[in-house]
Amino acid sequence: MDQTDEFVHSYDDEAEATGWLGPEIAFGLTYAFVKPGQSLLDIGIGTGLGSILFRKAGLEIHGMDISPQMLDACRSKGFMSLHLHDLCKTPYPFDGKSMDHAVCCGVLQFFSNLSPVFQEAGRILKKGGLFVFIVGDRQENGASSIEVGAEHTQSDRTVTMYMHSVEQIAEWMALNGFEPVRNMPFTVFMDREKIHGLPARCYLARKRMG
Ligand SMILES: C[S@@+](CC[C@H](N)C(=O)[O-])C[C@H]1O[C@@H](n2cnc3c(N)ncnc32)[C@H](O)[C@@H]1O
16 A cells, blocks of 8 residues: 555644544553563554554564555654565464564554454464454444545545444454453544544453463
8 A cells, every 4th residue: 555655744643633542542451461571563553653652661563564655654763673564465474473462553444354354363462462453333233334535534535444343343353262351432533623533442352371
């Protein structure tokens, strides 16, 4: 995916201006269970926002993203272990049971089928490892996707955003060896005025020991 320079350079400022709290929420649900020196894979690391707090907490960050431009921006912040890879293509370039934990913030709403991500997180994480991730939160009887207009995508095109229900996520977790730990609903705003919001949910799951 080729991101424009403008998109990449303004990404962090837009995230701040629209009140993107995904990284803080993901870290907040997880920090009590992680230790300095442990490894963490960030799936769709972008400019590194979802990993910065984990790095501050002493974790060793490994990132994967489909956009070379986003990875360059991430590298400029001192993240060194970065891999250009499409999360829809399995296997990911990491050995089985090679990571302590994984994070995926602000990415899964772009995909209807989350199987590759859960399957690979389940393969790559060590037993007991944590997977913290954010999805568009499908409400009871709510739509499974929405079209977000160009005025809110910082681009010249409409983007489909997918919503997944608590039941769908529970099924993917169970199928891939994860047990739920906790989750929290919140709103992702798409504009600086904070008028247009998408329901989202952050989940913390643990790879089963058995
Ligand atoms: C909205 S940004 C989120 C970045 C960061 N995780 C954060 O919390 O701010 C979405 C990221 O997902 C990446 N992405 C989108 N599709 C992808 C794919 N198929 N494989 C890997 N990364 C992808 C984009 O390049 C972008 O860096």
